[in-house]
Amino acid sequence: MLAALRWRRHSENWLGPNITPDVATGIGAWTESDLWRAMHEGIGRDGVRLYPAMPCPAYTKVTREDVSAIWAYLRTLEPVHNEVQPNQLRFPFNVRRPATSTWDLINFKPGVFQSDPTKSDVWNRGAYLVEGLGHCGTCHTPKNITGGDRGGEALQGALLQDWYAPDLTADPRMGIGHWSTEDIVRYLKTGANSFDIASGPMAEAVENSTSHMTDADLLAIATYLMDRAPRGPNTAVALAHDDTRMVAGKAVYENRCAPCHISSGAGVPTLFPRLAQAPLVQSTDPTSLIRVVLIGSRAVATSAAPTAPAMPSFGWNLSDTEIADVLTYVRNTWGNAASAVPSTDVSTLRGRVSR
Ligand code: HEC
Ligand code: HEC
Structure with a gap:
């Protein structure tokens, strides 16, 4: 619950610009070519470079036909008067695109998607x-x-x-x-x-x-x-199971995590995610894992799967070392292999998420 609320609070900062046909605060005064220019070149109606709130390097690939279809749809929306402060946009959209064209030179080439004739x-x-x-x-x-x-x-x-x-x-x-x-x-x-x-x-x-x-x-x-080729051969080796962090981590796991994720790490399909041989669990960067254990998380609810299971937060009853050890165990058991999680990573993130 707490996690769900916390997440909702975060989401409120994730503002996109007003794209309803409101003349004062939305895109009511725009033409279809203005939208095309915004999506294709990342340039707004008044000639200023858009915040990358619009992921320009991606949207430039959208075809003219699809931009026209989006335009037709946006015109049917109810105009909403709402001034959005784009400086509240959340990462990565809050990175201001520099006024100079240097950023564009390095990072952005306008151009519609070109299909690869060798593929289906x-x-x-x-x-x-x-x-x-x-x-x-x-x-x-x-x-x-x-x-x-x-x-x-x-x-x-x-x-x-x-x-x-x-x-x-x-x-x-x-x-x-x-x-x-x-x-x-x-x-x-x-x-x-x-x-x-x-x-x-x-x-x-x-x-x-x-x-x-x-x-x-x-x-x-x-x-x-x-069909995306992996980055190269994978050479990580699992920590030995008699490593002290592994032993301590296993004890925490059996006690706190196994009721849902199962001793074998297999989870319960669509209810409790699998931790054995799971990509997220073995990511180079353990940030998401630490976050989930510290503050919990509620899974997505969609019409196809309306009740979202939740992961409880352990930030209040597990120490930084216990969280680091249990994640080190999870990352190096059941065929998983990944770097140990240092307890300093847990304390750093704890400081940030409990702000
Ligand atoms: C009450 C059941 C429950 C318990 C106990 C529990 N979890 Fe979870 N866990 C979940 C659910 C449900 C999710 C999916 C949440 C989501 O996707 O937002 C989850 C997600 C996770 C994830 C993210 C996995 C992924 O691929 O998205 C990790 C890592 C994790 N749990 C580790 C742990 C650890 C470590 C413990 C013990 C300290 C633990 N969990 C205890 C229910 C539980
Ligand atoms: C706003 C950022 C964002 C965008 C845009 C996004 N993703 Fe993700 N994606 C994430 C994050 C964060 C996770 C990890 C979720 C978790 O911890 O449960 C994820 C997880 C996934 C996973 C699960 C991978 C795994 O190993 O468990 C798949 C598959 C995926 N995304 C596909 C896509 C595809 C396809 C698109 C585009 C249509 C997309 N994502 C767009 C942020 C994003």
């Missing part, structure tokens, strides 16, 4: 959705120091503020290499499958976006994701 139509449709309107890379692609996408690392997993958007390549350990196309479709449609349950920013992406997509489009996205 379904693959190309998936690529178009992922790279364009789905803007999956806004969260899942590692960023360079200026906030632009790091070249050659598309969808390999990235840290958002206190969340980790996992690797979406076919990497068998950190990515979704063990998932089938059906697993991906189910996750994007309902927010849950036998591997994982979406929370945080991904719960919102499922609720507001992917759960409304057609099955054909979801299948296209899955087809494209299944």
